[in-house]
Amino acid sequence: MTIKRGARLDPGQVQDRRGGVGRGGGIAIGGGLGTIVLVAAYLLLGGNLGDLGNVVAPQNQGANPSSDITERCTTGEQARQNEDCRMVAYINSIQKYWSGEFAASNQNYREADTVFYDGVTSSGCGTASAQVGPFYCPNDKLVYLDLGFFKQLQTQFGAKGGPLAQAYVVAHEYGHHVQDLLGLLQNSGGQGENSGSVRTELQADCFAGVWAANAVDTGFLEPITDQQLSQALDAAQAVGDDRIQQQTQGYVNPDSWTHGSAAERKQAFTTGYNAGKPGACNS
Numbered sequence: 001m002t003i004k005r006g007a008r009l010d011p012g013q014v015q016d017r018r019g020g021v022g023r024g025g026g027i028a029i030g031g032g033l034g035t036i037v038l039v040a041a042y043l044l045l046g047g048n049l050g051d052l053g054n055v056v057a058p059q060n061q062g063a064n065p066s067s068d069i070t071e072r073c074t075t076g077e078q079a080r081q082n083e084d085c086r087m088v089a090y091i092n093s094i095q096k097y098w099s100g101e102f103a104a105s106n107q108n109y110r111e112a113d114t115v116f117y118d119g120v121t122s123s124g125c126g127t128a129s130a131q132v133g134p135f136y137c138p139n140d141k142l143v144y145l146d147l148g149f150f151k152q153l154q155t156q157f158g159a160k161g162g163p164l165a166q167a168y169v170v171a172h173e174y175g176h177h178v179q180d181l182l183g184l185l186q187n188s189g190g191q192g193e194n195s196g197s198v199r200t201e202l203q204a205d206c207f208a209g210v211w212a213a214n215a216v217d218t219g220f221l222e223p224i225t226d227q228q229l230s231q232a233l234d235a236a237q238a239v240g241d242d243r244i245q246q247q248t249q250g251y252v253n254p255d256s257w258t259h260g261s262a263a264e265r266k267q268a269f270t271t272g273y274n275a276g277k278p279g280a281c282n283s
């Protein structure tokens with residue numbers, strides 16, 4: 001999942017809303033004045049939406065004027081040096097793959113931007129904090145990503161990390177965008193092993209695997225190494241409902257699953273990766 005040196009990036013697919021206190025962001029986090037409302041968003045994790053803590057709505061919801069991603073993330077060389085730019089390359093690659101795939105079946109892929117944020121941000125699905133993890137909001141058709149999540153994935157969820165693990169997270173969210181464009185998000189809902197929610201999430205994992213299988217052909221990336229692949233599979237397992245439940249509540253309750261078990265998530269990504277075709281993800 002190393003970025004190709006010669007790749008030309010399109011930083012216009014990212015909106016940077018970061019910028020905390022002192023950088024003009026004016027984001028306040030404090031007690032008791034409000035709680036997070038995030039509805040109809042599709043998360044990477046189960047999202048313990050009930051215990052998100054108290055967060056005041058951000059005062060600055062627009063683009064971060066100090067952001068210079070559009071200037072500093074234009075080449076593959078920059079993406080090899082810098083995490084922001086690497087994300088841009090992943091996003092470009094993922095969307096290039098899906099737009100080609102849609103075109104091949106005479107459908108129109110509509111690009112979705114990714115919003116980089118830290119702390120809290122508003123979205124078409126409500127106010128979100130970084131605690132919910134990355135998510136896709138069908139109401140505004142944007143992917144929301146706090147880059148601090150990648151650290152959390154390692155420290156809190158015990159994932160090994162690595163570039164393809166990060167790309168998997170982004171590709172999973174774009175998998176929801178693809179589902180949205182195809183009218184498949186309506187199938188989501190409910191809880192439990194056999195719920196529509198679990199099927200939707202596993203399909204997004206599968207779509208992420210399909211993209212990974214085709215990533216080199218998009219021109220942004222070098223071939224995936226065995227080590228990178230195992231890191232992605234490791235990340236998919238780390239965000240399994242059973243793993244997260246065991247860790248956060250000390251026991252596993254399949255009746256409340258929304259994303260699938262570690263084994264299922266790993267299998268879903270593998271299915272997509274081995275097939276390399278989205279048709280393999282019909283569950």
Ligand SMILES: [Zn+2]
Nearest residue numbers: 042043044201
């Ligand atoms: Zn998801």
